[in-house]
Amino acid sequence: MAVPGNKTPAGAPEDVARTELFAVDAYLRSFDSTVLEVDREGGRVALARTAFYPQGGGQPYDLGELRWDGGSAQVTRVKREAGRIWHWLDTAEMPSEGTELFGEIDWDRRHLLMRTHTALHILSGVIWSEYRIPVSGGNMDPGKGRLDFPFDSISTDIGRRIERRINEEIERAREVVVDFVERSESDLDPALIRTSANLIPKEIDPLRVIDIVGLDKQADGGTHVASTADVGRVAVTGTESKGKGNKRVRLEVLPG
Template identity: 50%
Template sequence: MSDEENAEHSTDQIYLRDAYQQTVEATVVAVRDDAVALDHTVFYATGGGQPHDTGTLADQGGNTWQVHNVRKEGDLIWHWVDGQPSPEGTAVSGTVDWERRLQLMRTHTALHILCGVIWNEWGVLVTGGNMEPLAARMDFEFSPLPEGFAARVTELVNAEIAADRPIEVSFLERAVALADPELIRTKVNLIPEWVTDIRVVDIVGLDRQADGGTHVASTGAVGRFEITKTESKGKGNKRVRMVLHDA
């Protein structure tokens, strides 16, 4: 499908509004050799340090494909599958690997709690980060780390988890969102210029920032937070590595 034809289609990213929806009924709107784009999806596309979802697509003829990669290109979400994909116009059912998704949701929320705690305690910005299910790293503009940092942060983060704070999602016009400097917690604004409505994730009473990832409904669902290592990545850049436990 050409770029001009692609422009006629877009994918409704259901996870931006409801991270707990696990299945979707959709139609194939574009096809490549090993990937399909859908008109609706519950599969998160890699971005913002959060990796893509995995899962399955199935058509009404009994064919099933494993989804092993998901990427956003323009207005379309592409789903890479094993085997020859269904042709354009095919109705398919999609199901996310829920265990993986939930672990990523817990991890992403833990990183926002970590950001909130560090911002409120020291007013320090994020310089980078990445995550996998139940483990992550995040870099902060510290030079050096404060004395007793790991123990203090661990105590504060787990206290916020125990507080079971609700997490709310809303959307703001770009100009309104960017007028609030506290919504951007990264040293560099990573929101693409073409994004007109900015999604805001609010851990009520702790942390409110622009974000496109998936999150649990309240901090109590995160689990127990542990810092496994702190590292220096140069002047003004310190790395925090963390894991989550179920209890």
């Protein structure tokens, strides 16, 4: 177990810790790597290791830059395909396989996504603690996001109460930790079961778990801040019905 950015979490698979740097250190802004494969037709490269987060779990991909001897390019998209993480580049002069390079993520955008993702976990934890209702879906952009819940009904009064409770949890400065949990253990954890970890394919073992200590615990592959205090203030910007038994809560992370 480790606070994001402090050290590699205990139990992290060796291949993940070595190649998927975002999974073990969300605060890593730059890194050295080597080009493993080039898809010139697709305008993309796969790297030996990367700190760029690939789109997944509702969290958008990172943006940034790759630089190498004689060239550089903006990273415009990142996606995992067939076990490899591909980086789309805005250049026709692609680096060759084996090229050593330096990568740097757009930190302002990433940090805002980390704050947003953590805020959504706080929202999930607040709804569970107040109403014992699990999250059923969600999505986010930098600075704003939404979660869906199987409420029978929802109102602006509930929205105001949720906003107050989220900001209370932020002020409590709860520690956010990353852990890797063996599947045999996670399948017995009520917190992980209620957040649908049991729906994740069995071949994913161990599970990467984000724990907002004392509030929320979920299997999750995304990036988060180290404390709820780092989220800053949050506003619930809307509550709406998306049909019977499906209600949506939208939030924004306020500037500052």
